[in-house]
Amino acid sequence: MATQEDVFKKVTSHAKEYGFVFQSSEIYDGLSAVYDYGQTGSALKKNIKDYWWDAMVKMNENIVGIDSSIFMHPKTWKASGHVDAFNDPLIDNKDSKKRYRADVLVEEYIQNKLEAKIDKEVKKAAKRFGESFNETEFKTTNPRVLGYFEKINNVETRLKKVQEEEDMEGFKQLIVDLEIPCPVSGSKNWTDVRQFNLMFSTEIGSLSDGSTKIYLRPETAQGIFVNYLNVQKTGRMKIPFGIAQIGKAFRNEIVARQFVFRMREFEQMEMQFFVRPGEENKWYEYWKETRMRWHKAIGFSEGSHKFHDHLKLAHYAKAAADIEFKFPFGFKELEGVHSRGNFDLTQHEEFSKKKLRYFDPELNESYVPNVVETSIGVDRMFLAVLSTAFTEEKLEDGSERIVLKFPSFLAPYKVAVLPLTKKDGLPDKARAIINTLKYDFECYYEEKDQIGKRYRRQDAIGTPFCITVDHQTLKDNTVTIRERDTMKQERVAIDHLEKLIGDSVNVKHILKKLN
RNA sequence: GCGAAAGUAGCUCAGUGAUAGAGCGUCACCUUGCCAAGGUGAGGGUCGCGGGUUUGAAUCCCGUCUUUCGCUCCA
Numbered sequence: 145m146a147t148q149e150d151v152f153k154k155v156t157s158h159a160k161e162y163g164f165v166f167q168s169s170e171i172y173d174g175l176s177a178v179y180d181y182g183q184t185g186s187a188l189k190k191n192i193k194d195y196w197w198d199a200m201v202k203m204n205e206n207i208v209g210i211d212s213s214i215f216m217h218p219k220t221w222k223a224s225g226h227v228d229a230f231n232d233p234l235i236d237n238k239d240s241k242k243r244y245r246a247d248v249l250v251e252e253y254i255q256n257k258l259e260a261k262i263d264k265e266v267k268k269a270a271k272r273f274g275e276s277f278n279e280t281e282f283k284t285t286n287p288r289v290l291g292y293f294e295k296i297n298n299v300e301t302r303l304k305k306v307q308e309e310e311d312m313e314g315f316k317q318l319i320v321d322l323e324i325p326c327p328v329s330g331s332k333n334w335t336d337v338r339q340f341n342l343m344f345s346t347e348i349g350s351l352s353d354g355s356t357k358i359y360l361r362p363e364t365a366q367g368i369f370v371n372y373l374n375v376q377k378t379g380r381m382k383i384p385f386g387i388a389q390i391g392k393a394f395r396n397e398i399v400a401r402q403f404v405f406r407m408r409e410f411e412q413m414e415m416q417f418f419v420r421p422g423e424e425n426k427w428y429e430y431w432k433e434t435r436m437r438w439h440k441a442i443g444f445s446e447g448s449h450k451f452h453d454h455l456k457l458a459h460y461a462k463a464a465a466d467i468e469f470k471f472p473f474g475f476k477e478l479e480g481v482h483s484r485g486n487f488d489l490t491q492h493e494e495f496s497k498k499k500l501r502y503f504d505p506e507l508n509e510s511y512v513p514n515v516v517e518t519s520i521g522v523d524r525m526f527l528a529v530l531s532t533a534f535t536e537e538k539l540e541d542g543s544e545r546i547v548l549k550f551p552s553f554l555a556p557y558k559v560a561v562l563p564l565t566k567k568d569g570l571p572d573k574a575r576a577i578i579n580t581l582k583y584d585f586e587c588y589y590e591e592k593d594q595i596g597k598r599y600r601r602q603d604a605i606g607t608p609f610c611i612t613v614d615h616q617t618l619k620d621n622t623v624t625i626r627e628r629d630t631m632k633q634e635r636v637a638i639d640h641l642e643k644l645i646g647d648s649v650n651v652k653h654i655l656k657k658l659n
Numbered sequence: 660g661c662g663a664a665a666g667u668a669g670c671u672c673a674g675u676g677a678u679a680g681a682g683c684g685u686c687a688c689c690u691u692g693c694c695a696a697g698g699u700g701a702g703g704g705u706c707g708c709g710g711g712u713u714u715g716a717a718u719c720c721c722g723u724c725u726u727u728c729g730c731u732c733c734a
Contacts, residue, residue: 153727161670161684173707173724226734234660234732335660342733363734397733401726406733454734461734480734519734543695565692592686596694603694612693624693631694 152472155534156403158546162605164188164530165404177397177408184605185526187556187586189411192525193390195554195651196413199438199658200388207386207415208379212367214392215348218358220366223495224488226343226359233307233315235337244326246315246337250303253324258296265289312337344394344408360394365517367391368416369488373500376418383502383513384427386417390522402473404523411522418513420504421486427516428463428483434658435481435518436467441657442551444532450475461485467520469528478528479520486512529554533606548606549629553651557607558585559641562598564614566591574613577623577638585645603628609645 159165164185168178181189201209221227233246265288270277283289299322306314315337325332344360351358361367368387375387390413397408404410419427432451439449447470454464462483469478489500489512501510533548552558561578563570571591578587588607590598595612602610610626617623617638625644626633636644647653 157670167725170725174726176725338660365734395733401728457734464734477733482734539694541694545695562693594695595692597696599693600695610694614693626693633693 151534152403152531154536155472155531158534158548158604159185159403159530177401177406179404179407179523184556188529188550188554189522189526191554191556191651192529193411193413193522195442195654196438196520196525197388197390198651198655200386200415203655203658204386206381206384207388207417208375208381209388209390210368210371210375211391212364212371212389214361214394215358216361216366216370217351218355219495220370220492221343221359221362223491224366224369225491226362233312233337235316235319235334246319247303247307249319249324250299250322253322254296254299258292258299262289262292265292342395342397344396362395363393363519364389364391364412364414365416365519366488368414369492369515372416372418372489376502383504384417384419384423386415388413388415390414404527405471405476407523412519413522413525414517414519416484417516417518418502419516420507421511421514424462424483424485424514424516428481431516431518432465432467432481435479435520437658439467439469439479441654442529442554444528448532449478452477461487469524471528472531476524478524479518482517482519484515484517486514488515489513545600545603547603547628550606550608551654552608552649553654555606555608555649556586557588557602557605558649559609559611559645560588560590560598560602560607561611561613562589562595563591564595564612568615569618570613570615573617574611577611577613577641580638581641581645584642585649599626599631608649611641 156165162184163182166180166182167174168180169175197209200207218227235244235246235249262283265286266279266282269282269286270279273282283293299318302314302318305311306318313336316334319334319337320332323332326334343362345357346360347356348358350356368389372387375381376385391411392409393412394409397406417427417431436449436451449470450468452466452468452475454461454466457464462485464480464482466477467479467481468475492498493500493512500512502513503510529550530548533550535547535549537545537547539545548555550556559581561574561581563574574589574591578589581587588602590601592598599610606628608628610628612624612626612633614624616635621638622635623638623641624633624635625641
């Protein structure tokens with residue numbers, strides 16, 4: 145494990161050194177859990193997104209793409225449940241270092257302390273009075289019990305007040321006053337109560353209902369749900385059909401770590417698939433398998449992926465599974481496949497008071513469709529590709545090289561064209577070759593340093609092919625082409641380059657594997 | 660957020676109170692010409708930032724930011 149973490153460390157420094165990922169605002173000491181993609185990284189990321197988009201939108205006539213806004217009407221997040229679910233007052237115990245929801249602590253106190261005491265009194269009295277005991281009468285007359293009830297009432301009123309007013313100091317004071325100990329350590333050494341809202345908020349000019357606070361979306365899915373009927377009607381989509389989207393989402397994570405694995409600003413690739421009620425299980429299984437095929441088609445080694453079925457479900461889900469990937473720091477979630485039922489659409493019906501029904505001509509009835517969601521983090525996929533591609537090799541002559549063995553269709557540059565020397569017109573010839581290839585492939589030109597050094601530099605950014613222009617090229621229009629992983633070279637005619645490289649780097653060959 | 664550790668050149672790191680360093684990388688020129696580390700030269704750091712102690716601070720102290728690890732959280 146230690147060595148695996150070393151690998152991860154090497155991957156992150158390599159990512160910086162070769163322009164894949166930089167920390168955001170680095171010259172100002174950086175911004176926690178926010179990263180920028182550099183020249184090579186953004187190219188790799190774009191290729192990943194293209195592969196996903198093609199596999200979804202291009203390959204399926206019943207899946208279409210949209211691009212919805214980051215800002216959405218705040219009611220969206222009420223309806224989706226995010227305002228409630230993403231908003232917790234939290235408190236830490238300094239001794240046990242455990243974190244609790246402050247409201248839960250207080251509620252447990254009421255339950256375990258006060259209500260338990262009432263129960264005790266009731267039981268004692270029942271024993272005393274025997275047959276003639278009237279519990280209701282006892283509870284409404286016994287002064288000690290009434291005292292407890294009053295206390296419960298007081299605590300509940302205070303709890304409600306601090307929650308409504310978001311009075312975090314009052315919340316802390318409440319916990320201090322009640323002398324609530326930590327369930328683990330028994331200590332009363334608490335931090336302040338802090339409101340953790342996982343959604344970022346900002347202000348907008350004005351809204352129809354007078355509010356001005358809006359959120360940066362914490363998931364892209366809602367942009368699809370609110371547009372589902374627009375797309376269905378204007379695209380004349382028939383169920384089952386899907387809507388795909390790639391876009392940024394934002395979560396104010398309490399702890400955001402592990403490089404680009406968990407960021408506060410991140411990019412999702414989501415597809416919501418709308419199905420007839422009752423058929424959701426079938427499609428859930430279908431998309432689980434289909435998405436796994438997409439991952440495996442990339443060509444990572446067997447055993448890199450596995451399913452992890454959720455036992456504890458989110459507020460919207462009927463069934464959920466993660467596709468986990470073997471990152472350098474262990475198997476972690478890369479993609480989620482969720483059967484969301486009709487939760488989102490019925491919620492939006494309720495909050496918007498608009499019908500979000502689909503009329504099914506085959507059944508001759510209208511209904512709210514069920515939804516199967518596939519949701520993958522672009523940045524996690526990026527990290528999966530980068531960390532898997534990262535290879536340190538010992539060569540036969542004893543030297544070492546670092547090579548990024550990207551699947552060639554994902555590589556930032558497809559081909560480097562290198563004149564063997566800077567003299568004798570070789571650079572001009574090399575540039576002429578680039579001018580024929582640049583319409584199809586991302587090309588890299590370099591003439592500095594010895595050829596071997598240049599090969600290594602291309603290995604370090606994962607360029608699958610190096611074309612070397614030498615003196616023979618000037619005579620017979622042939623070049624050598626070197627393959628990144630094998631380091632084998634072959635002499636070929638310049639005219640054949642386009643097809644030779646195209647056959648290897650075209651995403652088409654991967655997409656065909658998906659069918 | 661709590662606890663621990665760390666932050667010195669693009670990268671990896673040395674330097675524990677007294678002139679800011681090395682290797683690799685970068686740039687220029689020369690040499691070589693198909694698998695990195697030949698020669699010469701150059702550039703690059705107010706030692707994360709801000710205070711404090713001291714005649715003197717990269718070094719000691721405090722704060723702060725960032726990163727890593729553990730806990731915690733995770734749709």
